[in-house]
Amino acid sequence: MPYRIFGRPLLGLIDSERAHGLGLSSLAKLEKSSLGRNLLSSFYQSPELPLDVFGLSFNHPLGIAAGFDKKAQALSAWPSLGFSWMEYGGVTRFPQDGNPKPRMFRANKENALINRMGFNNPGALAIKENLIDRKSKGLWPNNPVAANIGRSKKVTNDEAPEDYSSTLDILWDYSDLFVLNVSSPNTPGLRELQEADHLTSVLNSCNSIRDKKGNHKPLLLKFSPDMSDEDLISSVDIAVKSKIDGFVATNTTISRYVPKNSQSRSAFAQSGGLSGRPLRKRSLEVVNLLYEHTESKVPIVGVGGIDSVDSAWNMIISGSSLIQLYSALVFNGPSVVSKIIKGLKIKVKENNFSNIQEAVGSKHT
Numbered sequence: 001m002p003y004r005i006f007g008r009p010l011l012g013l014i015d016s017e018r019a020h021g022l023g024l025s026s027l028a029k030l031e032k033s034s035l036g037r038n039l040l041s042s043f044y045q046s047p048e049l050p051l052d053v054f055g056l057s058f059n060h061p062l063g064i065a066a067g068f069d070k071k072a073q074a075l076s077a078w079p080s081l082g083f084s085w086m087e088y089g090g091v092t093r094f095p096q097d098g099n100p101k102p103r104m105f106r107a108n109k110e111n112a113l114i115n116r117m118g119f120n121n122p123g124a125l126a127i128k129e130n131l132i133d134r135k136s137k138g139l140w141p142n143n144p145v146a147a148n149i150g151r152s153k154k155v156t157n158d159e160a161p162e163d164y165s166s167t168l169d170i171l172w173d174y175s176d177l178f179v180l181n182v183s184s185p186n187t188p189g190l191r192e193l194q195e196a197d198h199l200t201s202v203l204n205s206c207n208s209i210r211d212k213k214g215n216h217k218p219l220l221l222k223f224s225p226d227m228s229d230e231d232l233i234s235s236v237d238i239a240v241k242s243k244i245d246g247f248v249a250t251n252t253t254i255s256r257y258v259p260k261n262s263q264s265r266s267a268f269a270q271s272g273g274l275s276g277r278p279l280r281k282r283s284l285e286v287v288n289l290l291y292e293h294t295e296s297k298v299p300i301v302g303v304g305g306i307d308s309v310d311s312a313w314n315m316i317i318s319g320s321s322l323i324q325l326y327s328a329l330v331f332n333g334p335s336v337v338s339k340i341i342k343g344l345k346i347k348v349k350e351n352n353f354s355n356i357q358e359a360v361g362s363k364h365t
């Protein structure tokens, strides 16, 4: 199994950011040749469960969440690992190192990660150069690609609209859809951008870039699970008024409980955002809330604690048209992707739906 050879140190037994980086660069090497991609596909290919969302065709609903491939360095590897779409980034307008290391921790018994990366990335212009190079070499995947955009640390929230929209402008031709991340807990003040005035300004500024470009590409807004339901609803209303195309629910949480296991307790004591299984309940609640409040009119990407067929199915019947995972790749390895899609296919049949699209939000009917 390739996972045992390179993927496990990379994704399964990852205990540090270094292991993550090592694994990603192995994936980046493999994706460069059709032999490497075919090798990965031979182990991890997923069945099809097609659907159309945002005017784009997806082989199935499950994509790799933001933050794993921050620099888009392994873009063509993700379909070979079974994902139907990928979100690169977070990308900021300016290059930045992120927070001091260590900044990524595992809580093994809880199937959870804590991170305070702080948008470490080479900046929008450098990423664009890398993507131009990739396109010219024919290494652009045949699947929908999303870009995750964050705020540069050095700018203030008043300067954020320009910061986001410049990144959008720079990356416009290098992504099929864009996720505006106003919900990372690891950039001081960032989450305040979910509030009315800031949010309106960020969305207006991004809309003006979109209008200038002429071709409509979907803009999505990614929420924090730590907002109250009331605040979520007011942000949703503002975003809908500003013609948002979709929501991503949710980012990582700063909330914690006290795990029984001592290794997990010390990981949970780290500051940063918690992801993985403990996030599942709140992410699901947020998806339900958004679906009901928007009367199912705005497509939702569900993310947070998906690591099994049941958790993926619950996200879909609660109202997610698309789903993503990150932490489960670390704890379960890439085979989790095809396992989930095989299971979803069975669920669609068992529930007498003719396709996965019919299952979206079906819990609410």
Ligand SMILES: Cc1cc2nc3c(=O)[nH]c(=O)nc-3n(C[C@H](O)[C@H](O)[C@H](O)COP(=O)(O)O)c2cc1C
Binding pocket: 065, 066, 067, 068, 089, 090, 091, 104, 113, 115, 117, 119, 148, 181, 184, 222, 250, 251, 252, 275, 276, 277, 279, 303, 304, 305, 306, 324, 325, 326, 327, 328
């Ligand atoms: C190390 C790490 C880095 C992340 N970086 C980003 C990021 O740059 N932008 C973003 O929107 N979300 C980021 N996320 C959040 C994930 O995209 C996802 O919303 C979250 O991990 C919940 O999914 P999961 O429970 O499947 O991991 C990051 C998560 C982790 C663990």
